[in-house]
Amino acid sequence: MNATKTLVQKTIEAPEDGFNVREFRQDFPILQRKVYGKPLVYLDNAASTQKPRVVTESMCRFCEQDYANIHRGVHHLSQIVTDAYEAARDKVRDLLNAADRREIVFVRGATEAINLVSSSYGRKNIKEGDEILVSEMEHHANIVPWQMLCEETGARLRVAPINDDGEIILDELAALLNDKTKLVAVSHVSNALGTINPVKQIITLAHERKIPVLVDGAQATPHMSVDVQDLGCEFYVFSGHKMYGPTGIGALYAKLDVLETMPPYQGGGDMIYSVTFEKTIYNDLPYRFEAGTPNITGGIGLGTAIDYLKSIGFDRIEAYEQDLLVYGTRRLSEVPGLRIIGTAKEKAGVLSFVFDDIHPHDIGTILDREGVAIRTGHHCAQPVMKRFDVPATARASLSFYNTKEDIDALVDALHKVIEVFR
């Protein structure tokens, strides 16, 4: 084993900028495993990312050595755990550069965060005849909660179109903003196309009309540094599992003055200050929005994942992934019959593609047998599929632990697909 390891380290030099991907790959035990006897090439990172050992170990250590409930007991363990969980909140605050830790609400993930905003802020502020504006590239999670709210209130969902490259047409978005628009909900990075949206510009446009903005950051936080104060958005949501943390934990950022006006989302323990049968007084922020025992273990894991990403550095991650994206785009473009869907100028590491005469599902099955894991289907963005007139796409999505060899393996496997269907 040691001899092999030395050999690998000798033959593969670290890139000049010092981003030693081999070293980071060692942090992810799963990347050593095989699938159907072939080394795993994991290119489904937009669906969920793998977990570095530090994350799983932190959760394991917590469960084995420090476990108790939070915000309750006077006993030693409860205090330790409360501190650890609240420290994770501080890490999320730092990740997003939020001004105040009370602006960070732990939730199950981006989906729950959007549902929280829709149920609480939406029901209070959006009425019949009002409009909610989304983009044509949204994930279902940033469409359906608003549709449900529209159905309930009689408000209207409007859609800002995208161009053939998969970019929001800003002029058209601006033209859709009007006095009836009560919220703009838009993704930071598209999961199906990889487009990085000009969210700051969109927020500025909306704010000129005093319209609040929710940014779905599920596909942004794994790849780039985010500064909610710089963006100025009212809401920002993300999921832990897409950024190397566990499933079942994520966060809602909401500006304090907005959060203060919002009614509770769910009732229960922890979200109250005092309860009598006559009257319940709600807890302070952000606990007012965190009913019931939360995903404590998940919160701790997410905190560790944030530490891990910061130790690598978002600037370096972004630069490395961009390099990989350029390489992947070039290599895929060379595959005969392959068409890339989503060719925005500003893109994160997503390569969605189709063949004219081979269905994505067939591509996925053949790639799978080659050990290459990609996603095929509509990626929970059926309107995007409709926009590009395809039933589905195949999608390879990148992480900083992927290599050019992974891209090569994808391309080789695609040639096998062509061979089968020739």
Next chain:
Amino acid sequence: MSDLREIYQQVVLDHNKSPRNFREIEKPDRRADGYNPLCGDQLTVYLLLNGDTIEDVSFVGKGCAICTASASIMTQALKGKSESEAEKLFQRFHYMLTDEGEDPGAQDDNPPLGKLKVFSGVREFPVRVKCATLPWHTFHAALHQADKPTTTE
């Protein structure tokens, strides 16, 4: 590649490339829509009956190779069958891929599976079983005049 050849047999690839009975029936006695939200497979099955006999059966839609070939071969297998034979064939095909229910023709291979056996390898690819069975479920819904679109979920 060998196990892939098991699922993507030449017959399957051929029917995918040139699906048989890939057309609408102008005045069908029955029709049903089928949809697999997981992968976007979507098809419509048309039936023309003559008394108890399936006089014509056809389909249109968009799907993966397994779904398209399965629909194509299904139409060939069903044409001329009585409703009860077709029902049995549906159950036999379903059993071959899922082990669910029972095989009403296990003893005497009747009605014969014939060319439908090319799909037996699909059972080794659990996520693809629905691709092969969607056309059959859709046909089944058409036969029984189900109002709702068939989905695999």
